[in-house]
Amino acid sequence: MYYTILGSMGVENILITGASGQLGAVLTKSLQQKFGIDHVIATDLRPNKEARGIFEKLDATDPEALKQVVKRYKVTQIYHMVAILSAKGEAFPQKTWDINMGTLLNVLEISRLLKVKKVFYPSSIAVFGHHISRINTPQFSNLTPTTVYGMTKVAGENWGNYYFNTYQLDVRSIRYPGVIGYQSLPGGGTTDYAVDIYHKAVKQEPFECFLKASTRLPMMYIEDAVRASIELMDAPAEKLSVRTSYNIAGMSFSPEDIVASIRKTYPNFEVRYNPDFRQKIADSWPMSIDDSKAREDWGWKPRYDLDAMSRVMIENLKSYYNSVIA
Ligand code: AKB
Numbered sequence: 001m002y003y004t005i006l007g008s009m010g011v012e013n014i015l016i017t018g019a020s021g022q023l024g025a026v027l028t029k030s031l032q033q034k035f036g037i038d039h040v041i042a043t044d045l046r047p048n049k050e051a052r053g054i055f056e057k058l059d060a061t062d063p064e065a066l067k068q069v070v071k072r073y074k075v076t077q078i079y080h081m082v083a084i085l086s087a088k089g090e091a092f093p094q095k096t097w098d099i100n101m102g103t104l105l106n107v108l109e110i111s112r113l114l115k116v117k118k119v120f121y122p123s124s125i126a127v128f129g130h131h132i133s134r135i136n137t138p139q140f141s142n143l144t145p146t147t148v149y150g151m152t153k154v155a156g157e158n159w160g161n162y163y164f165n166t167y168q169l170d171v172r173s174i175r176y177p178g179v180i181g182y183q184s185l186p187g188g189g190t191t192d193y194a195v196d197i198y199h200k201a202v203k204q205e206p207f208e209c210f211l212k213a214s215t216r217l218p219m220m221y222i223e224d225a226v227r228a229s230i231e232l233m234d235a236p237a238e239k240l241s242v243r244t245s246y247n248i249a250g251m252s253f254s255p256e257d258i259v260a261s262i263r264k265t266y267p268n269f270e271v272r273y274n275p276d277f278r279q280k281i282a283d284s285w286p287m288s289i290d291d292s293k294a295r296e297d298w299g300w301k302p303r304y305d306l307d308a309m310s311r312v313m314i315e316n317l318k319s320y321y322n323s324v325i326a
Helices: 022-035 063-072 093-113 148-167 193-202 222-234 255-263 278-283 292-298 306-325
Strands: 014-017 040-044 054-057 077-080 118-124 170-176 178-180 207-209 217-221 251-253 271-273
Touching: 014 022, 014 063, 022 040, 022 077, 022 222, 063 093, 077 093, 077 222, 093 118, 093 148, 118 148, 118 222, 148 170, 170 222, 178 193, 178 222, 193 207, 193 255, 193 306, 217 222, 217 306, 222 292, 251 255, 251 306, 255 271, 255 306
Parallel strands: 014 040, 014 077, 040 054, 077 118, 118 170, 178 217, 207 271
Antiparallel strands: 217 251
């Protein structure tokens, strides 16, 4: 059994909830590289078929099941990646609240009881809503979100801050922008068009965009998002002045910008704009983010801009679709 070798002095054992999701899958790989494959416990309702290493089927809404896994593997850090995202959440508001909040409260309380050293909690640009300046949105802005997902993220940030101040549980958090990667498909987000569009371009099919051409949003390439999360978890505790959640920025672009970038490779790529209910959500979010606190406190710096990301996305999706056809 893997877990008999875990848990010796000074060794970190990392548990990831939602490990089969878009970010969870890439994060799991990076954490395996950093800590060793036997020290990372990927958990989800369903396994990620391509993943290697330890996997436990886990419903994070079940506190007893979560507690058993944390105990068995002598977990020292948790990355809690379970969430129903912004667009999907609007179809199931109460379920979204129950799952997003219930799983977080389980993670926080079990971490407190079992003395887990650090917890990572992903927040989102969805915490912002009306009454903000949408350009370079400051770290400390009004948080009146327009979606249930955003409401859970504001509440979650405050719970993290509460556990830090009240129980000295070392909770750390980032407000992710839209995250774009080739490794897996996201599900249920407002920023997901920016992943789907690359798949269509590489398959040389036309794309129908659910946002208006000019809708500018903060975005980030997945490698930057994963690196940011691990860098924040590695930062010395005394450097961290924000215990709700850090703004981080990668790039900001609109559908027409990403189309122009893709057309550098596929000049005939066709796009039609057909905005739906997600337009209203996007219109309530920042266009760009001020991440100076993250830069000052723990040295955050993105590596990818739009064209660099387009090159990696197109190259990797081309290899993927060629291998599927072969
Ligand atoms: C979504 O669109 O819901 C997410 C997010 C920005 O948190 N990608």
